Amino acid sequence: MKFPRYASVILDVDSTLCGLEGVDWLAEHRDDAMAAEFAKLTARVMAGEIPLESIYATRLDRIRPGAEELAALAEAYRDAIATGAAGTVRNLRAAGVRIHLVSGGLRQAILPLSRDLGFLDTEVHAVPVVLDSHGRYVDFDRTSPLCRTAGKCEIVTAIELPKPRLAVGDGVTDAALRAVTEGFAVFTGFVHRQSVVDLAQHECRSFADLLDLVLP
Numbered sequence: 001m002k003f004p005r006y007a008s009v010i011l012d013v014d015s016t017l018c019g020l021e022g023v024d025w026l027a028e029h030r031d032d033a034m035a036a037e038f039a040k041l042t043a044r045v046m047a048g049e050i051p052l053e054s055i056y057a058t059r060l061d062r063i064r065p066g067a068e069e070l071a072a073l074a075e076a077y078r079d080a081i082a083t084g085a086a087g088t089v090r091n092l093r094a095a096g097v098r099i100h101l102v103s104g105g106l107r108q109a110i111l112p113l114s115r116d117l118g119f120l121d122t123e124v125h126a127v128p129v130v131l132d133s134h135g136r137y138v139d140f141d142r143t144s145p146l147c148r149t150a151g152k153c154e155i156v157t158a159i160e161l162p163k164p165r166l167a168v169g170d171g172v173t174d175a176a177l178r179a180v181t182e183g184f185a186v187f188t189g190f191v192h193r194q195s196v197v198d199l200a201q202h203e204c205r206s207f208a209d210l211l212d213l214v215l216p
Helices: 022-028 032-046 056-063 067-079 085-094 107-116 151-159 172-179 207-214
Strands: 008-011 098-106 124-127 129-131 137-140 165-169 183-187 202-204
Touching: 022 032, 022 056, 022 067, 022 098, 032 056, 032 172, 067 107, 085 098, 085 207, 098 107, 098 151, 107 124, 151 165, 151 172, 165 172, 165 207, 172 183, 183 207, 202 207
Parallel strands: 008 098, 008 165, 098 124, 165 183, 183 202
Antiparallel strands: 129 137
């Protein structure tokens, strides 16, 4: 029997569990100019060039995604899941590893895939969108720490997962978790950001790498 190197895994969603960025995907369904603009902003945030809080509200208030778009994004997440991710999640759970999803993405769009993978809703931390009774965009939860670059640290500290804990993700918002966890693995299966790689103790190019890291 293999004994886990880490008791808990904190897993990012966009460009880690799935090969897309949710807000960028929504922008792509508006127009080419917005898509290009938002993709550049996302790249700058994830590389640590600008803080997430400087663009989070502006982007969502421009896109204003309603219930139908969030449902379409949920299907896109399902289609874009990383190769081997489902099996890795199953194997880690079977070994007793606790796994939580912690994402700056939109909660309604992430929940369908997370449920497919056997996550409880309480194990999924993302930003809720506020909709009216007709499913139209009203706002998002502006109090969520996940709208800020260092917000994942607040979430993980509050969860109190068993130690040692491994954070896994592709951007600086994930690398920030080095301050409150025992390890950070940069995931480069979809996007390689050298500035984030330089901050990581481990690099995972695939979910097979992640499984080998946690269950050596």
